[in-house]
Amino acid sequence: MDRMNHLESEITELRQLLNVKEKELNSLRKELIQQYQTNVIQQTDNQHQQFEMQMNKSLYGDQLPKWAIERYSRQILLSDIGVKGQEKICTAKVLVVGAGGLGCPAAMYLAGAGVGEIGIVDYDTVELTNIHRQILHGECDQNMSKAESAAQSLRSINSRITVTPYSVQLSPTNAIEIISKYDIVLDCTDNVPTRYLLNDACLTTKKPLISGSALKMEGQLTIYGYRAENNPNEKDSAYRSPCYRCVFPTPPAADAVGSCSSNGVCGPVTGIIGSLQALEAIKCIVGHTHEQMLAGRLLLFDGDDSTFGIARLRPRSEQCAVCSDQPTITRLIDYEVFCKAQANEKDLDLNILPSHSRMSALELAQKLSSVKNHDARHLLVDVRNEAEFNMCRIDGAVNRPMDRLQGKKFQELLDEVRDYEQVTFVCRRGNDSQVVAKKVLDVIGEGHVNRVNDLNGGLHAWAKYVDANFPVY
Structure with a gap:
């Protein structure tokens, strides 16, 4: 019995000594690492800056830092993206207009892909009716700004990117200022006046416009105003895709345009189109040519029978009021007056009857x-x-x-x-x-x-x- 007690006491002492030695070893390791880091930093000013950037958030251009390679490895493995493509993604700036059924999945996949800066524009607040399809918002976000709610969710997906919410309604007075800060614009709205506004503003700032729409069980997607001159991979640098006005010179009658609140929409349909908008944005960022993207082509999705179709759009119009060589519209206008329709879905109180x-x-x-x-x-x-x-x-x-x-x-x-x-x-x-x-x-x-x-x-x-x-x- 005494022998057993003595052994237990010795084991306890050895464990305590082991803990002390392990702490000493860890402390020594830290000192060696710090000394090594100090030596590396002191080699040259250039190496010092490079080290600091890698140890912090980002180093893009010549190489990707360790965290980026680990995080984005599955898409870096794609020959269509690779290291160079990922570097472009990490420095890209994309503006998503509309944090709804299209904007939520689009922004989510852009954030996941590592797009360096994402802007979110939406004037509205989160309602319970939104949540079945607007997947960046939850029940706890009701009455919160959609732009702010989406931004919070995106930051939780990827803390390495910059997300800027704009809780405003895009208008002729602020569109150019906001859009000019970004490389690509995603039209995730659902009304005609804003589509014309985005088209004209993107043409003015020479930004490609990836335009999606979804209603009921159907969706559409295309790229307006794409310029081959900005892509060194293009063989024909003079190519320019048609703009929204080339396809629709005059707006449709207000009563001929449906909305999700009036006609309904199936959530997964918006998810499909929004995801494809993100895909087209990534392809545009990494340098795909217009033949590989939906420039000059309209994708049609029918959720009833789960089929996709492609319609070729008419070429850029030489008589287009905005993108022709002799445009008749050279500044942003009042698009609600032009379209005779509202630019938002807020309740409209008509006064027809006495x-x-x-x-x-x-x-x-x-x-x-x-x-x-x-x-x-x-x-x-x-x-x-x-x-x-x-x-x-x-x-x-x-x-x-x-x-x-x-x-x-x-x-x-x-x-x-x-x-x-x-x-x-x-x-x-x-x-x-x-x-x-x-x-x-x-x-x-x-x-x-x-x-x-x-x-x-x-x-x-x-x-x-x-x-x-x-x-x-």
Whole structure:
């Protein structure tokens, strides 16, 4: 027993001595490393600067530092990228306009690839309806600036890059200043005025514009304003791809352009197009030629049958108002006036009907509750599409989708209106309901004019003032 206790005591002492010796050894190692580093630094001023850059964030140009080789090794292994390509990626500056369904995946892959500086432009804040497709934002980011939220997420993906958020709406007054700081611009917006603005601003600053769009189950992608003169790998240095105005000289009618908030969009579709935008940006950075990129070609994706197609765009127009040799537009203009449309998706409050033809949500609730059999006396017409109507509706409403109210369908609606003492048109925000009500009032007999109105503020107002459990989307 004594022998056992003695051995245990000796082992304890040896362990303590071992710990002391290990600490001495580690201390000696640190001293030797520091001495070695000091010797290296003192060799020459140039070596000193090089060492400091490698020990800190970056050294690009002649070689990649150890951390960059380790981090980006899987793409450096690609012959299309290699060390030289990665050096270009790490010094590149890319501006992503729109931190939504397209901008989020695009920016995420650019950050992962090591793009040296990424700018994010978005005036909007994060909403719950965004999160199903805008993957840089989470539930905890609601009501936060999208640009700031995206920037935080990108920094968490790659702390080695610079991310600059711009929580502003891009406009003719700030576009040139912002865009001129970057090498490539990604159009990840969803409205026509901003597309024309980006096109003209990128042409002015001679930046390639990688333009994507997604709606419902479909997506498109191309590169506008690409200049071969900036790429030494190009055989034809005179080549220039068409710009947005070459393809669309005049803007489409405002009511012919859909939006995600009105028509819906499948999240993975935006992910596919946004990822491809990042791919085109990387190819452009590393020096692919225009034949290898989507310059002068339009990629079409159909999510319904998961197919891709390519359409060749018309060449750059010699009569283009902006990119021709004799442009007629030489400065940025008011693009909302030019396109007769908004440059954002914020709720637009139309004022088509006079105030006496509009009913508040509380007034409608009182009328519906005071009518025992309002099917016979009060007709509530919901003009949203069938999918929206099936999603949520006011009890007793009938669905007459606005986009079907032509010809025979509209005549049937007029006959229906004449059979009721009161008719109230309803939509999501109180805009489409005014359009339909005005169309009815323009042709209905004078005896029915005072019987037709719409719900002011639409179902959003109903949810706010009458039924807090009614879904807002």
